[in-house]
Amino acid sequence: MSLEFWKRLPIRRQLMLAVNGLLLMVVVLFLIVGHGLRIRDAKQEKRIALVEEAKTIYESVDAIANRGNESIQQLIDDVCARMNTTESPGHHIAVEWQGSSMQAKSHGRASHDMFQAMRAASRGGSGQPSDSHALVVAKFEGPLGTIYISEAEESVLRNARHELLRQIVAVLLAGALAGLMVNLVLRRVVTKPLRRLVTTLGRIGDGDLDPKAEERSCEELSYLSEQVNAMTKKLAAADRDRRLHMKKARDIQQNLRPTNGKVRGIDTAELFEPADDVGGDYYDVIPLGEYQCLLCLADVSGHGVPAAMAATVIKALVLEAVEVTNSPAEILNRINRRYAEIIIEGHFATMVVVLVDRQKMTLTCSNAGHEHPFIQESGKTVHRLQASDLLLGVDESVTYAEETVPVASGTRIVLVSDGVTEMFDQDETQFGTERVRQVMENSSATDVRQLVDDFSKALARFRQSRPPFDDTTLLAAELTSM
Structure with a gap:
């Protein structure tokens, strides 16, 4: 039995196998030793009986010896003829009397080889003629001669084997009964309580911290139940602290959302669904005077609290940069230098910055490895701004470029994180950039808020019940009439 197979066995079977295995070895040893002793004692008893028989025959031979060898x-x-071959198989008599040797001829066993085997056995030899089975031999020796009587050893062994078989059957029946009782006791005292305890632990592992372990079937399980309940109390306290901290983290992240006033002629709307309690996506709409605003969307690698902290850093760096410049490229240059100094290694981020100038009717875009912005002029197909450079935090010496394009009133701009384009459905199919185009071109929305609502419905239909694996963020803007 391999160690891995043994580890997969239930505890009651391990205990049964271990205990019964030890008992089996003891019983087998006992049966082997007992069988050997039984054979020895049976042979000794048979020899004693044969000696008594030989003594009786000696006296009879002595009484008729004067009649001659024929009478003997x-x-x-x-x-020999009167002996029952079933009860005394192999029974044979040999006589050495005043120089003469004689053997019983009733059963056809008389032979020189048989006589020599009986003599050898009486002196402690093998006692097995070449053409027969081993013998149990006894002799009675008197002043006038010697009487040899033998029986086949097989009869003695057969009786011993029958007794051994009876003992084995009795041991097996007792072992089966004991095993059944042990199994019932273990099932009641160990297996069922352990299963209930495992069920309780499973509920705790799923986040339900209300169940209590109440197993008291034995001292060990009582102690284990107490420790489980103590652990549950600590987990509940830790969970309360975690929820409180996560609430504060969500409140902090809510402050990252756009709160400034609107810009004339530019409407904006957003969709933000973090994969965890807090997300690693940062988006913003920052007014820059009466006719300009800055659209920002960044995606930090990973999600959860570490990514949210990095997104907070980016928010602070953006606010710092716009105090100096409104150039998207220069903003990314400044953010990248500071971000590489502050953030820990491996927390890279993509980011796109778009300056919307309603007075000049232009878009100026700089991109640090982010999804290219989607642009749709009124009544036309969707196209994308293709400028893109290295991710933030990789090389602090990189210089970002920017692209400026003219736009008309009614133009819509959509920025997305990879949580949108890399969303998967039940068949492991990605939402992709082409579906973003289709939603924009097929939408009958009259304003940008309805467009975002169309995206929300399209993403929900695509994902169905599958939870998102990454933060989902979409920022949309539309140039309206003044």
């Missing part, structure tokens, strides 16, 4: 031969033949 007749005597031993008659005695």
